Amino acid sequence: MPVFLSRPRIMKWNTSIVTDHNRGELSIAYEQIEKSNRMWDGTLRKYYINTKRTFSTSWDMLPRTGEVVGDGLNGKGIEDFYNANKGAFTLTTYSGDGTAETYTVMFQSISKTVVKRGVVDFLNMTVELVEV
Helix, strand or coil, X not given: CCCCCCCCCCEEECCEECCCCCECCCEEEEEEEXXXXXXXXXXXXXEEEEEEEEEEEEEEEEECCHHHCCCCCCHHHHXXXXXXXXXXXXXXXXCCCCCEEEEEEEEEEEEEEEEECCCCCEEEEEEEEEEC
């Protein structure tokens, strides 16, 4: 039976809810796209083009199946989403007061490590998304 949380989750991929079970922080890094040149007199000129974001998060001891997770979601759902979405998709992030921001992103990297085997496998997963 799923547990419903009173606050919105920290992120959604397209319309898919991503599990918050044992999720680490959502890190946002900024990359400035610019071109810099040294002029004939030695001064530096920079031409600012744009700023892009990189989003990264990880999960520890995430069950591969959803029977033992409080929110009913699991690591297989993350893998299935990755396999179905090789191109750009929508990332919606939510702040503490519930305001949402939407970005168009692509997977930069995804990795998983099986840390415990048994009736249910437990995974450590890391995902990095880059703004298009």
